[in-house]
Amino acid sequence: MSSDDDALIALGVTSEFDRSMSTVENFALGFTYLSPVVGAYSLFDICLHLGGAPMIWSYVIAGFGQFLVALIFGEVVSQFPISGGVYPWSRRLVGRKWAWVAAWMYVWALFSTIAAVATGAAPFLSMLIGSPTTPMFGTMIALALIAFSTICNLAGTKFLARVAMFGFIAELVGALVVGGYLLMFHRVQPVTVIFDPMGAGQGSHYIFAFLAAAQLGLFSCYGFEACGDVAEEISEPGVRIPKAMRMTIYVGVGASMFACIALLLAVPDIRAVISGRSSTPLADVLLSAFGPVGAKGVAAVVMVSFMSCVLSLQAAVSRLIYSFARDDMIAGAGRLSKISPKTRVPTAALCLAGVVPAAIALIGLVMQDALVTIVSFAVAGIYIAFQMVVAAALFARLRGWQPSGEFTLGRWGFLVNIAALAYGIGAICNILWPRAPDAPWYANYSMSLGVGAVLLTAAIYMILGRPYAKGSAPYGDAWLIGKN
Template identity: 55%
Template structure:
């Protein structure tokens, strides 16, 4: 770019020590669509509706509002951070600037493992739907093959570059939101069996919790906890969005608003369309979603709905894989991973990191294949996915609160002003409470290690990361700046250049 004036985005990145090789071809709507399809209200609601309704009855729908407010607080904190640090990779570079190299490496480790496992869980979850659409015999083998096909298709689309990724995200968003409105509206018009009063009826679920409905609601609220993440993906592709500092915080908030509204509407339509809620609570009706859709749309109509659901699954996998590949690239650009030279390469033709994208395809495929050996082992691995994402979120929220108390004053185009400290603290309280709810033991009749499965899986992943961190000390490599948010905030409240601009490690391929 010698002799060419820097754009505002390029100048901001140069001040942060980077020169990007990505193409800024992702519009605000494409960026929002990426976050929306990652959040995917159809995937989240359809996957967890039966278990949440059985655990807490119809009032479980209110958890979508409670969790939505909590995650909006997190999104506001992230908006301030990405506005000042619009760097590819999201959580890892944010933690690096706010706290330091070690904290950032561990944050990225937790988030990377969670993302890769979530890709596996989403594609594996799509297997039965794809098998049903293709009239294949349901089995573990069929589900595995369908999941691998979904990973391969997502990888192919992601390899096409930023413009194709943005287009695919917009198509996925449009299909999912129109499908959610059409399906939900038709159910309310033709299959409504309950009135709105049922939303305040626990359907006897409190009996399993000593007569208190709070325990039942907290167990059922996992449908909300598992629903509201994905907005961070908007920031993972920050170097591919023009005017990223202003647009990405807005896209994050839009993801919460629109995704939350769509999820609540779908959930409401399903609740009011279940003919016998007591049968779901008792376990007699283990799959109310299929029953409701079959009754409302018939055989061919149900196939159309299956197609919409599968597009939602594919879009979700596509967004997850894009986020994971940018995270790995960001790690490698700072020389924090083995093989950083290759993982930090950007294809000149497509403008994507092909080797990082390859890892984001191979690792989830291996997790899916593990189900052929032991379905129970796969369940144990996947149980960490959502906890890991929340933990990664809260590691950044904590880093932001720590930096703020030490003098950091966000200086991007989006700030919360005097409300920043209160919102930051509230976001941390919410996140910790959500994680406690996730790991809370609720099956005392099971073996202790199954009752504490999510907590144990989280401890294993974090423990493994600490072992790697202590024994290999990967944070020693690279010259990228770290922990400079506080010094910037104290000195001038403005973003300053911490080091000379640094190009990505490794030549472009």
């Protein structure tokens, strides 16, 4: 038994995972979860239309804010290197009820994100094979992608790490090559365009247009938490995971900005995009710069990015489900907490992480509006779950918690914690703010409806089943351990 496992036993946890993941592979998991290409390519058209070229600065704001969050997560995972991330951290920092709600919120947010990313891959596959994108085609592609990801994840930690590394290399090289080519040979806009709104916002104050377009940065700057979800599958997690989290922010956000600004400077008529006369600037840029054959090559790289992103998301949520079940906090805990003796991964949890997102994707065939509401909830749910951990860390500090892991912020911890919480609350308010008064009410408040539905089901589940009261795992003891 390794010293890492001994440290877990001291925390009241016995691990069955295989510690075969390296620091670089752990970082690659976080990077492919963040997926610069998926974020930039998925939201480029709509965010350019909403906020013009200055939308690029949303990466800077979100990247800095999420870096603060990553520092807090690094302190927590260094002291509590337990698989599942959000759930066990919240449990040890505050208590069982808080942890249960945080986990429930994050599980459904990740289910929705997997469905959204898998469905979002369809237009790029259409570009690759020359097929029109229809609801049926998009759903079939989503189901195939989720099934492929489930099979890869079931193969074990080593295979997951290798596929994540392949996805990381393909995505990073693809982003650098595509972005570099566009900047060298197809730049038509001056760099100063990133300071020119060009009338975005239709006469209202530009700050409102920028906040709407800031979804680009907010959607693209998380993923580092996945490094901590597999804390029991890497050696020396107290040192390596905080480092991998920071690397995810440095490299992932940097690559996202590079890819986005390269596309931005290659758009021939930004004003036409803002006015709505040009609705597909991304596809137009790729076809113009690379031609039909080259654009298909770019689409292939983008498809690899989508596949590796779904893979990492599914790995993260399966470990959360497993951790949740290991403490007997959910129905079916006995099966969901089983680790395969052959592959050393939570087989039932992984299958659940495939079945539920597939069901969400299928909703799109018969209830497109419902699918939009479910998928829209994804980003808001992730940010809320993250901030529940940040708030839990601040609560524990106020009770006397002094982080005692191998990574700490020292005297800066309290200030960074407050700043991270302030950023997160602001980001959540911006995400949930309704901006389409002319749209149907359910579309205008789709994110808030999703959050409300998840919180309502959590409340009903907690009242009727009292799941938080089951199990004997330690909880609310961070401040006591810190004193010791």
